[in-house]
Amino acid sequence: MCPADRKERIKNVLNLVKEGKRVICISTPLIEAGVDASFECVFRSLSGLDSLVQAAGRCNRNNELKLGKVYLLNMDPSEEHIAKLNEVKTGKDQVLELLSEGIKADDFLNANVIKKYFEMFYSKLASTMSYPTNGINLENYIDGIKNVHELAYQSKRKDASKFEKLTQFSGSETIAKYFQVIKNNTKSVLAPYGDKGEKLIADLNGNQDINSLIMLVKDAQPYIVNLYDNKFNQLFEEGDIYTLCQVGNEVIYAFRPYAYNKLVLGDRKQIEKSIF
Numbered sequence: 529m530c531p532a533d534r535k536e537r538i539k540n541v542l543n544l545v546k547e548g549k550r551v552i553c554i555s556t557p558l559i560e561a562g563v564d565a566s567f568e569c570v571f572r573s574l575s576g577l578d579s580l581v582q583a584a585g586r587c588n589r590n591n592e593l594k595l596g597k598v599y600l601l602n603m604d605p606s607e608e609h610i611a612k613l614n615e616v617k618t619g620k621d622q623v624l625e626l627l628s629e630g631i632k633a634d635d636f637l638n639a640n641v642i643k644k645y646f647e648m649f650y651s652k653l654a655s656t657m658s659y660p661t662n663g664i665n666l667e668n669y670i671d672g673i674k675n676v677h678e679l680a681y682q683s684k685r686k687d688a689s690k691f692e693k694l695t696q697f698s699g700s701e702t703i704a705k706y707f708q709v710i711k712n713n714t715k716s717v718l719a720p721y722g723d724k725g726e727k728l729i730a731d732l733n734g735n736q737d738i739n740s741l742i743m744l745v746k747d748a749q750p751y752i753v754n755l756y757d758n759k760f761n762q763l764f765e766e767g768d769i770y771t772l773c774q775v776g777n778e779v780i781y782a783f784r785p786y787a788y789n790k791l792v793l794g795d796r797k798q799i800e801k802s803i804f
Contacts, residue, residue: 529792530719532750538563559586566590569597573608576619577626577636577645584636600633615653622648714754717769718782725751729782732773741775753783753791763787 529537542565544551551567557575559565560582566589572580580600588596602624610617622645627633635641720726728748736744755763760781763769768787772780783791 530721530725530751530753532725533719533721533792534558535750538565541565557583559583564589566592567596568593569599571599571601574600574602574620574623575616576649577623577642579619580623580636598633614656618652619649622652714756715760715781716752716754717760718748718772718780719751719753719788720783720785721751721788726785729772732780732782738775741773745775745778745780753788763791 538559541551541553542563545565545567553559553565553567557579560579563586565586567586568588570583570587572583574580584598587598605611610620625648626641626645631641718725718729718732720729728744728751732741732744732748760769763783764781768784768790769781770784772782774780
């Protein structure tokens with residue numbers, strides 16, 4: 529779903545809630561941060577403790593009720609496909625471990641429980657936390673920065689040239705170049721959402737000079753959907769995505785109208801506007 533579409537759907541949900549209407553909102557974890565919505569109760573599939581706490585924050589957020597209710601669901605693996613989502617699965621497994629030790633869900637906001645969860649979580653993921661890149665371990669460069677800061681005061685007072693030499697080898701540029709919180713293995717596709725999305729596609733498909741194309745690409749950002757390579761390749765081969773134009777070295781792709789609706793709505797013919 530493109531940002532413009534998502535923003536409109538969230539706006540519809542919030543308006544219905546403010547009007548006091550009963551709303552059933554089915555959402556991805558998107559709603560767990562940055563969406564100021566309050567519901568009478570929340571159902572959340574079991575996941576990492578941080579996500580559970582965020583989801584709970586959407587229940588009785590403004591103290592409308594004496595007590596809100598949050599239900600945690602341990603989904604059947606055949607229905608919930610998270611085996612390839614290592615961090616998500618690890619988070620869920622650690623929460624199950626806490627529950628098996630007798631810790632109650634009502635205690636998930638306890639500082640000691642939170643501390644224990646993250647110690648377990650990062651212990652399980654320790655082998656993936658060093659960010660090796662082309663034989664370079666970024667952790668070493670980060671440690672180098674720390675060492676520079678520790679020696680900065682002494683070096684600056686005793687030998688300014690030595691301090692300058694240290695900063696040159698602190699690894700800042702290497703960290704900036706190679707560090708990625710999320711690997712960028714996606715391709716951007718323009719969605720024909722609303723009149724604006726359709727017009728952007730039409731304009732990009734017309735005869736435009738390079739400066740106009742660059743401005744159009746900038747305006748198109750709210751109508752972009754990022755797809756993982758395997759999903760992109762599947763839709764491209766099926767003809768649901770086509771090459772729209774090329775701006776410099778960047779190829780611009782677009783959804784065919786029916787394909788975007790199918791991607792968002794699935795195989796259902798109708799969907800409530802309050803579900804996103």
